[in-house]
Amino acid sequence: MAANFAETVAERPTPGGINTPNMAVPPPEYVVVDLDPGTSDLAVPDGSGWRRVMRVPGRRHYHHEHHDRAIATVQQARSRTRSTGRSCVVGLLYIAEFGRLRERLAPGACLSLLDQVAALAGDLHRWRGSAIGQGRPGEVVVVLPTRPGRSAEAAFGEIVRTVASCDFAVNGERLRVTPVPGFVQVDDTIDDATALRRARLAMGLAAGQLDMVPVCYDPKMEPAENQPRRSGRPLHTRLRPSDAVQIVVSTAICLGLPFGIYSTLFTLGLDPTHVVFALLAIALAGTTLTTYLEQLSALEPEKCPDAPAAPFPAASAIIAAYLPNESATIVDTVKAFLRLDYPGPLQIILAYNTPRYLPVEETLARIADSDPRFIPMHVPTSTSKAQNVNAAMPMITGEFVGVFDADHHPAPDAFRRAWRWLSHGAAVVQGHCVIRNGEASRISRTVAVEFESIYAVSHPGRARMHGFGIFGGSNGYWRTDLLHQTRMRGSMLTEDIDASLRTIMSGERIVADPELVSYELAPTTMSALWRQRLRWAQGWYQVSQRHLWKAVGSPDLTARQKLGLLWLLGWREIYPWLSLQMYPLIVFGLLHPQSGHGFRLNVSLYVVATLFSAMAGPIQALFAYALADPTIRRHRSWFVQFCLMNIVYSEFKNVIARLAPVKELLREREWHVTPRAVPQPDPVTPDGATAPPAGSAPPAGSAPPAGSAPPAGSAAGGVVPYPEARS
Incomplete structure (x- = not known):
């Protein structure tokens, strides 16, 4: 028997601090079971090196060590x-x-990495009852006692953030890793093996997102055969009303609830008209004034540094794509990226998902064979842009990374200009997204001008006025280490705005550069625009719910930034409901003539406020024209059309904004891909560079232009801008 053993190896400390003997043996077919009970484990060679198996005490067979170590x-x-x-x-x-x-x-280096991760987690949680160890290959087991006032999600979130921000020394390399966390609450009714199995189910769900958000076990994660059988769709889905019914309900709430309150107060002897009338006039004028100030601030945006503070480093680009929707345009997009003028190494990653094989994948593979800068990456488990971006993170080799939707064609100098910002201390740079298919339809022309009011006016104006920018989902450039820690969260309909808010609240600086240009496609039909904007509005509502009060209470933000976020996240959700409040007030006054005293007192104030706000549409179009990209500004008729349609278009967006909370309440969070229209050949900019036609809205998997100069709803005929944003 002794001849079957190669050698006895050094003692290895276990996580509990106990030294146990180890023995190395030849291939598995020679492993014997009649070993001395004092021998704890064996090491046997497999295809990837030495694999340890552990003896189960008191029995004559062996299990893989990782199983028993996790259980222990x-x-x-x-x-x-x-x-x-x-x-x-x-x-x-x-x-x-x-x-x-x-x-x-x-293998030793990999184990060293896991040991370092386990030690780091152990340093964070040293209280009684905690234990840290290794599980299956690549796993670290973390067991924590429950503590009053501290949630398990917060505890694991702290571990994840710490591990993700740490550089680990392995074989002379500095490595950054992506921890995928899953956990389960256990009590005495759950055995150890079941607890680990459930934690792995939760971890598996987290692995599909790679957003580093701790996932708690839910019975719904069990395999289908373990789930109770259900017939048909869930009841709440079958009873879900249509969009038309939801619009009627939200409008009825907007108009009927205030009218009921006025009537109730009047029966109690209180006349609310004079107070409400004055408040509406002030809200109308205040909203318009704030928008005017933001537009004026855009005339003097923060200037891009003339030269980089450091040599051009390696850079990366991530193009996120749902391939069936992008197959007609993705090859042109990839070629546009390969034409970029960047002096340093440039890596281009196309992270895409597709439910079926597509012929264009062969074309992409041929491009990759001919140009090593391009890496097509199929993400088989992905169902969102966020998952595609997160899946590409381990592949990134650049010091900074640009994130793009699949229809974007960045200007040749885009990465050069972005590095000039980042090398001087910016954490994220949001560029100017310009529409390149504005000729396609009246819808795309309207969106083209709207995007100029967002990216050429609102973004730089807000950054100047409030001290923060917003990452709008595409043509945004991140420091790689920051994006590695921040990630995109697929649970959010506007993952880009969510990432922006988390970045801002951590004290990092996002800048907006209207001269950092990329060209994209806009929706060309009303149905595509409706679905896109509905997702944006609901996504903004989610972000406001999650981050508004955290932002207001954040110690890392200045008073100016907090006021700006209160406007962007709070007032933008309130204003669409206020925009119609004149109508219930007028109806109330007509039904109760004796209440008209306050009405008459404040009518002149309201008329002045309405006239003041009625100029918002023309002024917004004027600023957009003055600051627009040359490929859009040459189409003057588009700006005239936008000005004339502004009242209707603003109320269209207000209807969608009022619908967003209703859909969130109904848990209706469907992701509709924005259809792509194949664009005309790219036009030529004044400097001779190829540039796309104007007019376009963000691509399907993308988030809209965050926080834009607001066209808004009507109040007794007045056009009032409110903070609107792409997402």
Whole structure:
């Protein structure tokens, strides 16, 4: 028997600090089971190196070590927490890059990485009852006792953020990793193996998103055969009203609820008309004035540094695509990126998802064979832009990275200009998205001018006035380390705005550059525009719910920034409901003539405010024309059309904004891909560079232009701008 053993190797410390003997043996067919009970584990060679198997105490067979080590870690922690009467949380961190690292690093180096991650997690949670150990390859087991006033999600979130921001030294390399966290709350009714299995189910769901958000186990994660059988769609889905019914309901609430309040107060002897009338006039005038100030601020935007503060480093571009929707245009997009003029190494990653094989994938593969800068990356588990971007993160080699939708053609100098900002301290740079298919339809022409009011006016104006910019989902350039930590969250309909707010609240600086240009496509039909803007509006509502009060209370923001975020996140949700409030007030006054005293007192004030705001549409179009990209500004008739349609278009967007909370309440969060129209050949800019035609809205998987100069709803005929934004 002794002849079958190669050698006895050095003692290895276990997570619990106990030294146990290790023995190395030849290939698995020679492994014997009649070993001395004191031998804890064996090492046997497999295809990838040495694989350890552990003996189950008291039995004559062996299990993989990672299984028993994970169980031992859970048992150790639970035995401690039982003595305190507390329950505990069993969590797993999987290192998303572990598979690729095992292909190029020795097994010892991979284990060293996991040891470092485990030690870092252990340093954060040293309280009684916690235990940290290794599980399956690439896994770190984390067991924490429950603590009053501290959620498990917050505890694991702290671990994840710390691990993601750390550089790990492995074989002389500095590595950054993506921890994938899943956890489950356990009590005495759940055995250790079941707790680990459930934590792995949660971790598997987190691995599909790669957004580093801790995922808690839910019974719905169980395989289909373990789920109770259901017939048909869920009841709340079957009873969900149509968009038309939801519009009627939201409008009825907007008009009927205030009227009911006025009538109730009047029966109690109170006349609300004079107070409400004055408040409406002030809100109308205040909204318009703020918009005017933002537009004036855009005339003197922050200037891009003349030269970079450091040599041009390696850069990366991520193009996120849902390929069936982009197959007609994606090759042109890739070629546009390969023509970029950047002096440093440039890596171009196309991260795409598709439910079926498409012939264009062969074309993309041929391009990759001929140009090593281009890397097509199929993300088979993805269903969103956020997942595509997150999946591409481990592939990034650049010091900074540009994020784009699949219809974008950046200007040749885009990456040069972005680095000039980033090298001087900016964390994120948002460029100017210009429509390149404005000729396609009246809808695309309207969107083309709207985008100029957003990217050429509102973005730089807000950055100047309020001290922060917004990443709008495309043509945005991030420091790679910051994007690695921030990620895109697929749970948000506007993942870009959510990422922007988290970045701003962490104290980082986002700048807006109207001269950093990229050309994209706009929706060309009303139905496509409706679906796109509905998703944006609902996404903004989600972001406002999640971040508004955190932003107001953030110690890392200045008073000016907090006021700007209160306007952007708070007032933009309130204004669409206020825009119609004159109508219930007028009807109330007609039905109760004796209440007209306040009405008559304030009518002149309201007329002045209405006239003041009625100029908002023409002035908005004027600023957009003055600051527009040359490819759009040459179409003067488009600006005239936008000015004339502004009242109707603003109320169209107000209707959608009022619909967003209703859909969120009904849990209707469907993602509709924006159809792509194949554009005409790109026009030529004045400097001779190729540039797309004007007019376009963000691509399907993308988030809209964040925070824009607002055209808004009507109040007794007045056009009032409110903070609107792409997302």
